[in-house]
Amino acid sequence: MVSTNSSGAAPSVVSGNWQTNKRLATVWDRGVKSRPVAMVYGAVVFATDNRKMYRHMASAVALPEGTSVLDIPSGGGVVFLGLRPGKPLRYVAADISDLMLDRARAEADRRGLDFVEFEKADATELPFKDEEFDVVVSYSGLHCVPDPEAAVREWSRVLKPGGAVKGSVVVRGASFLPDRFINLWVKLRILDVVTPVEEVRRWFRDAGLRVVRTETSGAVLYFELEKPKDRKA
Structure with missing residues (x-):
């Protein structure tokens, strides 16, 4: 049986949209990388201050030499805004969409991130070994995944004990207008599963991830998680 999201649409439709709709991929990627555009969009649609997003992303990738990082889903490489050429990291950008990966490659080339x-x-089925990464970053993508709870479990699986997860996700319940926009984006097959904050926190707990810090800004939840060394949340 195929589960459905709150709009009644098969979740795979949303994933497929991001894989095949070049206009959607282009508009989204350009918008999120343009701070003036992102500021207006965030304020109007999600009642959020997207300066927090840029600060959070920059902090997430300010890491010691030799750190292994998984960026999932990477989209067009928006987190690359916080990276610098020659950074001695292992940084893997992963996404189900070839359209987004092509944009991410172009962004990395433009920034000299070889x-x-x-x-x-x-x-939801990552092709990586257990405990392979020190850090997982996931910004503004979990709400486009058909089974976000499975995706969170995969974060935990590929993360080393003591490792960190940092990211953001759109949530319901902030206020009337953002919820109306969320309903619209779900109907348009742009967003998939969007839940209240409490449900997202449950996903984290059930995956064995400890919540270090969360912050809500309008309809966006920012989170910092840790995989305990003893595997107990």
């Missing part, structure tokens, strides 16, 4: 690796991957 250390970034690229992998086509389903967020």
